[in-house]
Amino acid sequence: MDFIKRVCYHKIMRKFQKNEIIQGKVVDLTHEGQGVIKVDNFPFFVENALPAEEIKMKVLKVGKNFGFGKVEEWLSQSPDRVQDVNVTYLRTGIADFGHMAYPAQLHFKRQQVVDVLRKNAHKPDFPVLETLGAEQETQYRNKAQVPVRSVNGRTETGFFRKNSHDLVPIHDFYIQSPEIDDLVNQVRESLIRLNIQPYDEQRKRGIVRNIVIRRGHHSGQMMLILVVTKEKFAGLSELVAEYSNKVDSFQLSINTSTGNAIFGSKFKLLSGKDYITDSMLGKDFQISARAFYQVNTAQAEKLYQLAYDFADLKAEDVVIDAYSGIGTIGLGMADKVAQVYGMEIIPEAVENAKTNAALNDITNAHYEVGPAEEVMPKWVQDGIQPDVIFVDPPRKGLDESFIKAATATQARTIIYISCNPATFARDVVRFEEEGYLLEKVQPVDLFPQTKHVETVALLTRKK
Numbered sequence: 285m286d287f288i289k290r291v292c293y294h295k296i297m298r299k300f301q302k303n304e305i306i307q308g309k310v311v312d313l314t315h316e317g318q319g320v321i322k323v324d325n326f327p328f329f330v331e332n333a334l335p336a337e338e339i340k341m342k343v344l345k346v347g348k349n350f351g352f353g354k355v356e357e358w359l360s361q362s363p364d365r366v367q368d369v370n371v372t373y374l375r376t377g378i379a380d381f382g383h384m385a386y387p388a389q390l391h392f393k394r395q396q397v398v399d400v401l402r403k404n405a406h407k408p409d410f411p412v413l414e415t416l417g418a419e420q421e422t423q424y425r426n427k428a429q430v431p432v433r434s435v436n437g438r439t440e441t442g443f444f445r446k447n448s449h450d451l452v453p454i455h456d457f458y459i460q461s462p463e464i465d466d467l468v469n470q471v472r473e474s475l476i477r478l479n480i481q482p483y484d485e486q487r488k489r490g491i492v493r494n495i496v497i498r499r500g501h502h503s504g505q506m507m508l509i510l511v512v513t514k515e516k517f518a519g520l521s522e523l524v525a526e527y528s529n530k531v532d533s534f535q536l537s538i539n540t541s542t543g544n545a546i547f548g549s550k551f552k553l554l555s556g557k558d559y560i561t562d563s564m565l566g567k568d569f570q571i572s573a574r575a576f577y578q579v580n581t582a583q584a585e586k587l588y589q590l591a592y593d594f595a596d597l598k599a600e601d602v603v604i605d606a607y608s609g610i611g612t613i614g615l616g617m618a619d620k621v622a623q624v625y626g627m628e629i630i631p632e633a634v635e636n637a638k639t640n641a642a643l644n645d646i647t648n649a650h651y652e653v654g655p656a657e658e659v660m661p662k663w664v665q666d667g668i669q670p671d672v673i674f675v676d677p678p679r680k681g682l683d684e685s686f687i688k689a690a691t692a693t694q695a696r697t698i699i700y701i702s703c704n705p706a707t708f709a710r711d712v713v714r715f716e717e718e719g720y721l722l723e724k725v726q727p728v729d730l731f732p733q734t735k736h737v738e739t740v741a742l743l744t745r746k747k
């Protein structure tokens with residue numbers, strides 16, 4: 285009794301002070317890449333700390349249920365630790381896992397999927413396949429969205445420190461293709477030379493908010509979009525003269541909002557075409573500014589190939605490509621099946637998908653603009669009877685009305701491509717309730733060095 289009293293007394297009394305130094309062992313890693321140490325069961329999240337490491341930690345902040353700390357000294361280090369870590373990449377989220385060796389990153393991502401299937405889908409130890417890793421672990425991104433701000437009076441490009449709008453100047457973005465970094469740096473220097481002011485979020489002044497660049501991984505074509513607060517400004521004609529021969533598409537996106545969305549609703553073409561062309565799995569794709577296109581082309585090609593292999597496609601199959609973007613998944617398999625139907629919410633992407641079908645001489649693909657949760661029930665009513673349904677939704681996963689309509693078709697197979705294990709696991713439960721069985725789950729690392737986890741899964745109709 286006395287002992288319990290003492291423990292309780294101790295717990296109530298244990299107060300952590302800011303800047304206090306605490307020694308402890310890292311017992312876990314959050315999906316954001318922070319180490320967890322527990323002192324009297326009170327968790328601290330610590331940047332740049334890996335499981336099993338013994339550290340001395342300085343207390344930075346203490347909340348009601350958890351706190352934050354900073355490593356002061358490593359008393360022991362994990363064999364998975366990468367030496368000479370650039371903490372800017374950890375702090376900005378460019379590379380949340382940049383301090384972890386690549387094989388350990390792949391292992392951690394698989395474990396996340398295993399854990400979430402256990403917790404959210406009541407599937408203890410589902411035999412999730414090993415994460416399919418990338419050959420190119422850095423410099424793989426084909427797209428950049430770089431904020432432009434003034435830092436100490438100088439126009440800078442970089443990334444915001446996590447959970448803030450403080451710009452950390454960065455000139456080597458580590459995971460982006462070097463040609464993209466070069467162009468960001470050139471454009472920044474042009475802005476300085478032409479005295480075109482960066483956006484000031486506090487005062488709602490200035491011109492340039494972001495530099496957005498897309499580069500075709502196979503084609504090398506470049507799209508440059510300046511996100512600006514107004515359509516006309518001094519120095520614009522000089523910029524056009526300088527960049528019209530350097531890029532295949534040069535556009536303005538006019539964003540006058542105060543929110544966090546990168547693009548405004550209005551675009552203006554300054555030179556070249558309003559799209560670039562790249563190829564995936566041997567097919568050509570036009571990609572417009574607002575359309576989704578996987579940022580790691582080499583890994584996305586592996587992902588799509590796996591999805592086709594899981595689907596075991598037959599020549600007579602009618603296939604639905606839900607959340608179809610510019611048609612990459614559907615058009616990539618159109619010559620192996622009878623018919624492809626795709627739906628997508630962004631009109632420009634659907635325009636691209638239609639053009640892309642023609643570009644590749646594909647005549648058996650049909651694309652429609654609209655929310656999948658409305659288009660799918662309509663197609664079911666219209667009598668479209670798919671054999672295989674591919675879904676590739678955004679992070680929020682599938683809508684109930686989509687799942688109801690998709691499962692009502694009794695399609696033989698559902699291929700689920702997910703960028704969020706939590707919503708994937710939630711949707712698996714619903715598919716299983718509606719008569720499907722989860723057969724295979726394969727993580728594919730589309731985002732080396734970062735916290736993002738992509739998976740492809742096979743669900744089949746129970747006999």
Ligand SMILES: C[S@@+](CC[C@H](N)C(=O)[O-])C[C@H]1O[C@@H](n2cnc3c(N)ncnc32)[C@H](O)[C@@H]1O
Nearest residue numbers: 576607608609612628629630655656676677678
């Ligand atoms: C992860 S991306 C996949 C795109 C495409 N399958 C690909 O691989 O390039 C998800 C797509 O869903 C679209 N989208 C988002 N919400 C949607 C909705 N409610 N209905 C249909 N499409 C939607 C997005 O615009 C985006 O193109």
